[in-house]
Amino acid sequence: MKILLINGSPKGDRSNTLKLSKAFLEGILEIDKDAEIRQMNLSEKKIAPCRGCFACWNKTPGKCVMTDDMQEGIEGELWADLMIWSFPLYYFSVPGLLKNFIDRQLPMNLPFMEEQEGQTGSGGHPSRYDMSGKRHLLISTCGFYTAKNNYDSVTKLFDHVCGAGQYESIFCGQGELFRVPELKARTDEYLECVRQAGREYAQKQAISEDAKEKLRELLYPRDVFEKMADASWGVEKKSGEKEDPVLTFTRQMAALYNKDSFDQKERVLEIRYTDLGKAWQIVLGKDGSTVLDAGSREATTVIETPWDVWQSIARGEIRGDAALAKGMYRVTGDFSLMIHWDDFFGAANAAAGKEKSGKNSDGRTAEKEKQPQMIFMLAAWITFWVAVPVGENVGAVVTLAICACLPLAAWNRKLTVYDRLSFGIVALLSVLALQKGCVNIALLAGYLGFGLMWLLSCLTKEPLCAAYVKYNYHGDDALENPIFMKANRILAAGWGILYILIAIWSAFLLSAGHTTLMQILNNMATVLMGIFTGWFEKWYPQRVAAGK
Incomplete structure (x- = not known):
């Protein structure tokens, strides 16, 4: 041609x-x-x-x-x-x-x-x-x-x-x-x-x-585009005089706010350009965004950044999360705004005319319906640890049946490598439990295997917990976020070490005949680790963002 x-x-x-x-x-x-x-x-x-x-x-x-x-x-x-x-x-x-x-x-x-x-x-x-x-x-x-x-x-x-x-x-x-x-x-x-x-x-x-x-x-929707277009001239709307280019930039950023992301919580974002000694606030509400002078409202989130760093992030020259992990800027206050930044200011969410239904050609809901869920992986292990001690042979058979049914129950979801590993390992452990006198060996091997799976996942590109929670942070893109990855490696290591310790003390307690005490301690340890996980996943990113 x-x-x-x-x-x-x-x-x-x-x-x-x-x-x-x-x-x-x-x-x-x-x-x-x-x-x-x-x-x-x-x-x-x-x-x-x-x-x-x-x-x-x-x-x-x-x-x-x-x-x-x-x-x-x-x-x-x-x-x-x-x-x-x-x-x-x-x-x-x-x-x-x-x-x-x-x-x-x-x-x-x-x-x-x-x-x-x-x-x-x-x-x-x-x-x-x-x-x-x-x-x-x-x-x-x-x-x-x-x-x-x-x-x-x-x-x-x-x-x-x-x-x-x-x-x-x-x-x-x-x-x-x-x-x-x-x-x-x-x-x-x-x-x-x-x-x-x-x-x-x-x-x-x-x-x-x-x-x-x-x-x-x-x-972009009409109102977003026209706000950006008006701001782009760099002229104060009432006086017609030229305004500070940094304020113009801030107004354009504010225009990108996607009001559909409003979650019944008004946010006041204050951006302090540390090298210029200038600052403005962006109020994010249900009806849109407003730019105010710094100090006009009590800020819920404060970003302290050099002007050139923030410009480079906005232009896509450097990743915002990577810059934050390197301490190139600081964030204090409500960190949820940063976690869901792309929902509030992201181009994909602000784009108009996009299909909102999220349906695939076969009618199933796209992406969210396909996301893997940790409950399927845990269901195999929990069934094994609960059913086998109660019924031994019957419990082992029930667990085998559950392992066979779980892939069918998750037919419309992605299965991670950890799901498949769990179904296979638990099935083998159930077969071992059916052998005469091998129930305790199977239980201890289960604790040890579960712990090793968590621990070894830290060495992979996608630690076990990250394989499931990344979908709350824009999918595979979260794997490029150093703060997200470090937090998940720490948590995966924590769960791995916990279950290896559970395997060790369970071996002593079983040999001493303290089965009930073992179950109480194991459950308490798991609950406490769950509470720690919920706290850590909020505390750690905020601590890093604040430069601590």
Whole structure:
């Protein structure tokens, strides 16, 4: 495929729209690796306005009397199989550079009047060249919150130029956001949708309805976008005077607040830029966010950070959790805001038009329904420790039955390696318990095996507890969080050591015939460790965040 990319933006390579066009081409190249691409930046070309002299029709047929870069454009159109018209929306139409280019296509037509199949308007001119099979794609961004109803003039123009229904289009609102590094996570999501459209086009010369629907999604809801857009000018709303750029940045961050995340608890976030001696508060409530001067309200969470560190985090240059673990900034007060930061300020949650139902194609709830739950793993062990001492052979058979049924009970959930290990180990221990005189050996082996499973998991990428709780912290992304991982390794080691100790003292108590005392001590130790776990998982991240 031969592709001519006509970049009609006066910004040239700095064009926001060009980012979409490049993503589309990347998608094409993934499928058609031999595709040839030429890019023509109209901002770098000398293309004068058409004089309307019609010399290209009657004096120098097919050739314009002006000698400039338009001839390169005409040659490119004749060469290409696909023309990509890339441009921003200016005053509800194409920029002047591109309009000049379109006007100067006159030499490509013959002067005669002709009725054309499917033509738009009341007249047309036949093409001087065989343009059959040529395809056109329009890619454009605009500064409004949506592209809907803002491209009427553009589509009417290209209905005449290309023929109604004879071109594809990708029109995207909120185009200025593609130049904001702090919003890269969200804009990258959209660019991936554009790449997918490119892949489809390379395969079918068309963009599917599903892809078009995703491309029509808003990057952010209208109120969020318009707050960010207003703040981006860096001008105080009432006085019209230029405001502190750090305050502008803080206002834009506040605009990202997703009020749907409000949990009946108003939060006052105070950000102190320690190197600048400046601070502001962001109040997060049920109706949205408000920026106040520092000290206006009692802060529930305080972030103390150098300005450049916070900017780097916002731009995605460094991970916020990694920077926190390294002590690059401090957090005091209510740490739950930091734990659920992406819920309050995350681009994915703020994006509008996304399906909220969370249904898979088979009707099951997505992601949450698939999450593994520790209860399935624990059910096998608890059944073994309770049933076998009570009924020995009967208890062992019951445990075997439970181990066989648990995978069926968890059919709609992911099973971790620890689930599978538990089902297998407990089943083997139950078989051992069925052997004459081996009940106590099986119980002690169970305590030891359970402890070793916890302890050895500390050496893996995903400690046992992390395999289950990571879904409360954005899934696999939590595994890149050093605070989360260290806390889970400590807890996994703690549980592992506890059950190894349980195995040791249980061996002494069983040999002394103190079965009841053993059960009491084991249960008490487990309950106390559970209480410690609940406390530690809140205390440890807060302590690290506060720089202690």
